[in-house]
Amino acid sequence: MTTLPQTVLQRIALRKALGQDGYHDALLKxxxxxxxxxxxxxxxxxxDERTARxxxxxxxxxxxxxxxxxxxxxxxxxxxxxxxxxITRDSALxxxxxxxxxxxxxxxxxxxxxxxxxxxxxxxxxxxxxNLLLWLTEPYDMVVDPMAGGGTTIDVCKYLRRRYRCFxxxxxxxxxxxxxxxxxxPRLYRKPSLIFLDxxxxxxxxxxxxxxxxxxxxxxEWLKFMGELAESSAAAVKPGGHIALMSxxxxxxxxxxxxxxxxxxxxxxxxxxxxxxxxxxxxxFTSGIKSFRDVQYAKQKGILLDLKRDLLVFKRxx
Ligand SMILES: C[S@@+](CC[C@H](N)C(=O)[O-])C[C@H]1O[C@@H](n2cnc3c(N)ncnc32)[C@H](O)[C@@H]1O
Numbered sequence: 001m002t003t004l005p006q007t008v009l010q011r012i013a014l015r016k017a018l019g020q021d022g023y024h025d026a027l028l029k030x031x032x033x034x035x036x037x038x039x040x041x042x043x044x045x046x047x048d049e050r051t052a053r054x055x056x057x058x059x060x061x062x063x064x065x066x067x068x069x070x071x072x073x074x075x076x077x078x079x080x081x082x083x084x085x086x087i088t089r090d091s092a093l094x095x096x097x098x099x100x101x102x103x104x105x106x107x108x109x110x111x112x113x114x115x116x117x118x119x120x121x122x123x124x125x126x127x128x129x130x131n132l133l134l135w136l137t138e139p140y141d142m143v144v145d146p147m148a149g150g151g152t153t154i155d156v157c158k159y160l161r162r163r164y165r166c167f168x169x170x171x172x173x174x175x176x177x178x179x180x181x182x183x184x185x186p187r188l189y190r191k192p193s194l195i196f197l198d199x200x201x202x203x204x205x206x207x208x209x210x211x212x213x214x215x216x217x218x219x220x221e222w223l224k225f226m227g228e229l230a231e232s233s234a235a236a237v238k239p240g241g242h243i244a245l246m247s248x249x250x251x252x253x254x255x256x257x258x259x260x261x262x263x264x265x266x267x268x269x270x271x272x273x274x275x276x277x278x279x280x281x282x283x284x285f286t287s288g289i290k291s292f293r294d295v296q297y298a299k300q301k302g303i304l305l306d307l308k309r310d311l312l313v314f315k316r317x318x
Contacts, residue, residue: 004030008041009075014053017060017073057081058088062158063175064142064165066189092161093139101134105281107311110288112152115159118173120150121208124198124246128283128311129156132196136242136313137162141193144236146181146229147214153196165192170210182214182225184232191238197229201248201262203255219256226266230273240318243275246283248309263310275314283309 004012008030012023029037045053053074060070067085071078109125116126129152137143139161145153148166151173157164165188167179179186200206200215202222209215214225233243249262267277285307298305 005038005042006075007044008038011041011045011049013073013075014045014049014056017056018052054084054088057084058092061085062161062163063154064163064189089140089161096139096161097159099130099134102131105279106284107131107281108284108286110286116155117150117152120172121205122198122200123150124152125283126152126156128246129153129196130160132244132311133157133160133162133194136244137193142188142190142238143194143196144185144188144192145196145198146179146185147197147199148176149198151176163190169213180212181229181232184228185236188236191236191241193238193241195233195237195241195243197233197243198246199226199229201250202260203252204248204250219252219260223265223269227269227272230266230270230275234270234273234275234316237316239316241316242278243270243314243316245270245312245314246309247312248306250306251303263312267312270312270314275316277312278315279311279313281311281313283311285309 012027015021015023026037026041030041057070057074060073061067061081065073067078067081070081074081107128109127111125112123113126116129117123133143133156140163142163142165143153143157145164145166146168148154148168149172151166154164154166154175156162166176167181167186168176169178169180171178177186200209200213202219203215206215214222237243245266247262247266249260249264251259263280271277287305287307289307290305294305
């Protein structure tokens with residue numbers, strides 16, 4: 001492979017990164033001495049290929065790739081990656097849709113915006129991320145989501161031109177890296193301006209998540225996980241940066257028999273990790289998400305159904 005001309009290596013790397021095939025056959029032919037194939041693959045990159053590579057470099061950089069890694073992957077100079085990003089990042093901002101950041105701390109969204117995230121048992125409305133990112137970050141700031149589920153954060157980051165690194169213990173799409181955040185964060189290279197945390201709300205939807213994840217075990221064990229997550233997130237976020245945590249308090253009839261103030265218990269843990277609480281946002285569902293049976297059950301038992309989640313926002317001191 002190393003004896004091949006540079007252009008051939010670059011063309012193969014580009015095809016590979018774009019998920020296009022054809023390069024295996026070409027390599028076999030070149031290896032067997034086919035000089036026509038070699039000449040064809042050694043011709044300068046076409047205008048279309050150069051455009052595709054420019055877009056790919058930008059996409060990889062937005063996905064948190066370092067110039068060093070992108071250069072290695074595409075067999076080009078690091079400087080070329082750097083220059084390409086500089087040019088594309090400005091023009092990409094010109095196409096950005098301008099939206100206003102939120103003004104109030106009650107956010108009501110009926111449904112998930114289909115542009116953000118793929119169906120997932122824990123999928124949140126992408127509009128939550130849109131509001132959060134508009135409020136707390138600038139274009140090309142780094143956003144990290146260690147429990148990314150259906151990738152809502154990724155799609156919103158692409159939409160608003162924020163850089164991102166997204167992980168999950170059970171990744172369900174290729175742009176989410178497999179990682180168990182109970183071990184802390186993987187090497188991030190660049191400290192994020194915002195960490196978005198949307199963990200399983202203890203045992204809710206346990207059966208639909210990975211058997212190794214944070215939804216398993218007792219409430220006490222979940223709080224231990226959350227305490228460690230608070231510590232590792234406080235260390236990972238940029239000084240002056242924010243950590244936003246989605247939580248849903250609920251009446252746990254099944255295991256503890258108590259109303260679990262998840263928001264209050266987590267606030268204690270995150271403040272203990274040295275973070276300052278700066279906002280509590282109510283993110284509400286409409287009653288349409290509850291079934292007729294849910295409503296009948298609540299009436300019979302004299303209990304209230306949950307339509308509210310809290311988005312708790314913390315800040316690391318500078
Ligand atoms: C509420 S869902 C996140 C949904 C996501 N915000 C979305 O909009 O699609 C919680 C996610 O946490 C993940 N998870 C649970 N324990 C984890 C762990 N220890 N490390 C990483 N991810 C974990 C689950 O696999 C699940 O995808």
